[in-house]
Amino acid sequence: MNEQSSEQNIDKLNQAAADANTHATDQEFLSRLRQNIDAVDCEIQNLINNRAKLAQQVAVVKKDHAAKSDSTDDHDPIFYRPEREAQVLKAVMARNTGPIADEKMARLFREIMSVCLDLEAPQRIAFLGPVGTFTHAAALKHFGKAADTVPLTTITDVFREVEAGTAMYGVVPVENSSEGVVNHTLDGFLSSSLKIIGEVELPIHQNFLVAEHTKVDGLSRIYSHQQSLAQCRHWLDVNFPNVERVAVSSNGEAARRLKNEWHSAAIAGDVAAAEYGLHKLYSNIEDNPSNTTRFLVIGHESIAPSGQDKTSIVVSAHDKAGALIEILKPLSYHGVSMTSIETRPERPNKWAYVFFIDMAGHVQDPNVSAAIADIRPLVKDLRVLGSYPKAVL
Known part of the structure; x- marks a missing residue:
């Protein structure tokens, strides 16, 4: 199924729901919209699996080519092609029409491509x-x-x-x-x-992280990497001027330490917060918002x-x-x-x-x-x- 026919199907579903809304209650209209979402989800799922099957075929071709090659350099096929992925992601953003933002749409495709490459x-x-x-x-x-x-x-x-x-x-x-x-x-x-x-x-967006058992009123130390502490110096001076700042080997290590300490907080990013199950008490506390x-x-x-x-x-x-x-x-x-x-x-x-x-x-x-x-x-x-x-x- 091509992109145009998919869009036509979705437009028909939306139009059908809008027409039905003329004589429907809000609850009935909401129910029809959800049915349309379910139909679109099925279509998306089928298309993703079709893409995955094509990726598997690419793998077979690459392996066959490597097996037939006389060059020792080609015996181990290369599956990850950075230039190809960059071209695909740029094309995704170029043809995107919204309402999803270009970069967010590209991030969705990034994950689809990741799963296909894993296959x-x-x-x-x-x-x-x-x-x-x-x-x-x-x-x-x-x-x-x-x-x-x-x-x-x-x-x-x-x-x-x-x-x-x-x-x-x-x-x-x-x-x-x-x-x-x-x-x-x-x-x-x-x-x-x-x-x-x-x-x-x-x-680089820094977060002020605490654990479920942290007693914020009794904080005595804040862990983070030395660079992260430096990047949040002004914010810390204003909000926690009297709490000890302890530099550790990484922000991941800072987050890990909160597991067994009720009187400590950490400065780290979103991945650390998710990995160690921490709560973001304050977000984006870096002094320079454009820090990269x-x-x-x-x-x-x-x-x-x-x-x-x-x-x-x-x-x-x-x-x-x-x-x-x-x-x-x-x-x-x-x-x-x-x-x-x-x-x-x-x-x-x-x-x-x-x-x-x-x-x-x-x-x-x-x-x-x-x-x-x-x-x-x-x-x-x-x-x-x-x-x-x-x-x-």
């Missing part, structure tokens, strides 16, 4: 844990709730898990709009061959263009005056927009540095490819960390 091949996703952190929320936002998400203790552990193939992909934080870059993530790329295959932008964290999705494969992409490179420059200006000139010459640049020490060399540069476009785009080619002879080393779709949701 093709279950996805194991490593993330910087524990459960309930914003990195956990980013992993769920990007891969959907059908993915098997695995919390790990450190960013280094996430890199190792993906490198070893124990996890297919990893999600790590790289930058916060208020607190700056996450150096551990950048350093991870210096000793790893993994690629960036995607990005997630997550608005960017996360990277890491994996092994190169990603095809999606139409709206970013490319990340790491460059080891020569130790000479004007080295950075020399590196940036080809970007300007070829009309490539640089979106960010960060500097890290080039270990083990003393007083030597590498530059992490993000730019708009895909490495297959002629201007991006030309700019990178012009930079290579100017530096000691240049590695393309990946070209990947810009965050859609």
